[in-house]
Amino acid sequence: AQTVTQSQPEMSVQEAETVTLSCTYDTSENNYYLFWYKQPPSRQMILVIRQEAYKQQNATENRFSVNFQKAAKSFSLKISDSQLGDTAMYFCAFMKLTYNNNDMRFGAGTRLTVKP
Amino acid sequence: NAGVTQTPKFRILKIGQSMTLQCAQDMNHNYMYWYRQDPGMGLKLIYYSVGAGITDKGEVPNGYNVSRSTTEDFPLRLELAAPSQTSVYFCASTPNGVTNEKLFFGSGTQLSVL
Numbered sequence: 001a002q003t004v005t006q007s008q009p010e011m012s013v014q015e016a017e018t019v020t021l022s023c024t025y026d027t028s029e030n031n032y033y034l035f036w037y038k039q040p041p042s043r044q045m046i047l048v049i050r051q052e053a054y055k056q057q058n059a060t061e062n063r064f065s066v067n068f069q070k071a072a073k074s075f076s077l078k079i080s081d082s083q084l085g086d087t088a089m090y091f092c093a094f095m096k097l098t099y100n101n102n103d104m105r106f107g108a109g110t111r112l113t114v115k116p
Numbered sequence: 117n118a119g120v121t122q123t124p125k126f127r128i129l130k131i132g133q134s135m136t137l138q139c140a141q142d143m144n145h146n147y148m149y150w151y152r153q154d155p156g157m158g159l160k161l162i163y164y165s166v167g168a169g170i171t172d173k174g175e176v177p178n179g180y181n182v183s184r185s186t187t188e189d190f191p192l193r194l195e196l197a198a199p200s201q202t203s204v205y206f207c208a209s210t211p212n213g214v215t216n217e218k219l220f221f222g223s224g225t226q227l228s229v230l
Contacts, residue, residue, distance in 0.1 A: 004158070045159075045206065045221035091158055103174060104149075104219065106158030 004094050006107035013082045014115050020067075021077040021110045023092030029053075031097040034068065034075045039089040039109070048090070051075065053097070082114045118142050122207050122222035129197040129229045137192040137225050139207030147210045148190040149174075149219070150182065152203040159206060165190055197229045 003026045013019035025034070036048040051059045051068050058066050063083075067076045079086055092107040123138045141148065146167045151159035161174030165184040179201055181193040190209075194201060204226050208219040 006158075009156075043204065043224040045208075045219070047218055050218065093158075103161055103164070104159075106160075108156065108158050 004092050004105050004107035006092055006110050008110045009108070010111045010113070012113040012115055013079075015084060016081055018078060018080045019082055019112065021079075021090050021092075021112065023075045023077070023107055025073050025075065025092075025094045025105075027073070027094065027096075029096050033095045033097060034066075035093040035095070035104075036064070036066070036075075036077045037091045037093060037106075038086075039091065040085075040087070045091075049077065079112075084114050084116060086112060087114045088112060120207055120209055120220050120222040122205075122225050124225060125223065126226045127228070129194075129227065131197060131199065131229060133197050134193070134195050135197065135227075137194075137205055137207075137227070139190045139192065139222060140188050141190075141207075141209040141220070142188065143209065143211075143220065144187060145209035145220070146187070146212050148184065149208045149210075150180070150190070150192045151206045151208065152176065152201075153206060153224075154203050162192065162205075194227075199229050201227065202229045203227060 005024045032053045034051045038046045038048045049059050049061045049064050063080045065078045089109045089111050091109045093104050095104040120141045149164045150162040153159050160176045162180050163182040165171045168187050171182050204224045206224050207222040
């Protein structure tokens with residue numbers, strides 16, 4: 001079974017600074033996807049960034065980037081130039097890459113607060 | 117384009133009551149999912165469906181039932197509500213299993229069982 005661990009229940013960062021959220025996972029699979037989802041107070045789940053395990057290059061989406069270490073099974077999220085709107089719960093998630101896949105596993109989340 | 121629509125947004129049930137959480141998507145997605153999110157926790161999969169007429173259990177199915185009579189709708193049924201089912205429920209969908217790399221979520225239903 002796959003498990004996802006987020007060891008930081010809460011974090012805070014000053015506006016315009018950089019913050020890194022940690023995520024580790026446990027799997028015996030070789031092909032999979034990793035995700036970071038953002039959940040603001042509105043409760044809507046928003047995809048922030050996605051990484052395919054077969055790609056060595058770290059994914060980047062504007063101010064969001066990941067540090068994917070496959071051997072270490074680590075998938076951290078770096079938010080640069082933090083903005084007040086980045087305040088939210090952030091969930092790391094894992095999904096196997098198989099046909100008819102049906103299960104995405106989520107970590108417990110990290111609550112990020114961006115301070116003005 | 118409405119995406120994934122969940123109703124109701126909030127509900128309070130008494131122990132033993134039953135209710136149906138509605139979920140509809142207008143993106144013609146084959147795959148649909150029900151998750152629950154307990155306070156301070158990540159999402160856990162309750163049931164999923166890979167197409168109309170096909171459903172299967174996820175990680176935490178006990179106390180719930182689902183049906184998928186159409187591609188658009190995927191209701192979640194609670195037959196005998198229990199306090200342990202107090203949670204926020206999310207419905208999600210995605211096009212198909214091969215390119216199943218992004219989930220589209222509804223805005224959630226907050227359920228309290230008292």
